[in-house]
Amino acid sequence: MEGPVIGSRLRRWLQNPYKILSWIGLGRGATFLDIGCGRGFLTIPAAYLVGPEGRIYAVDKSEKYLDELDARIRSLGLGNVKLLKTDASELDGVPDQGVDRACMMLSLHHIDEREKALLTLRDKMRKDSSLLVVDPIRGRMLGHGTDPAEMLKLFERLGYRLSLYRKGLITYTAIFAV
Ligand SMILES: C[S@@+](CC[C@H](N)C(=O)[O-])C[C@H]1O[C@@H](n2cnc3c(N)ncnc32)[C@H](O)[C@@H]1O
Incomplete structure (x- = not known):
């Protein structure tokens, strides 16, 4: 999935x-x-939006993607991004109650220990923070994806409150308050 299309202008459009x-x-x-920042599709725009006084934690388990992202960040001179090679279920290096906004952009379906990851994430999020999830709908994209109804139930059981939900043709988007 991560490849020419995912970083392309077409995708940004x-x-x-x-x-x-x-x-x-x-x-x-x-x-x-x-x-699951990958090559930084959201990381880099987020770094510009939060500015030098903000902070980005970009987490991935793949060294290869983190190395590529590191090179891009350096070439852009962005000093507010911390890259962390850690599993979503561990989030080592992310401070507890230290996060205002989080996202899982096309990464939720890749995470094996989903329940553990969501519990770990909840501990990292501040009061009144929010989480954005965009994931392929299971069955609509070559075996990739999660079942939205199942996922909404899981998030809610673990203490995430749904504040927005949209189902598209291929992906669904959910925003949760913590
Ligand atoms: C489809 S890519 C999406 C990348 C990026 N968010 C984007 O939208 O372009 C999924 C990413 O999640 C990462 N990933 C998969 N499982 C993970 C896990 N358990 N912990 C951390 N990262 C993970 C993969 O290495 C990959 O970079």
């Missing part, structure tokens, strides 16, 4: 990252956690 981040009101000075 289909899924404008600034528009997506506006749904969770990401603004200056905020701390943002990107879980």
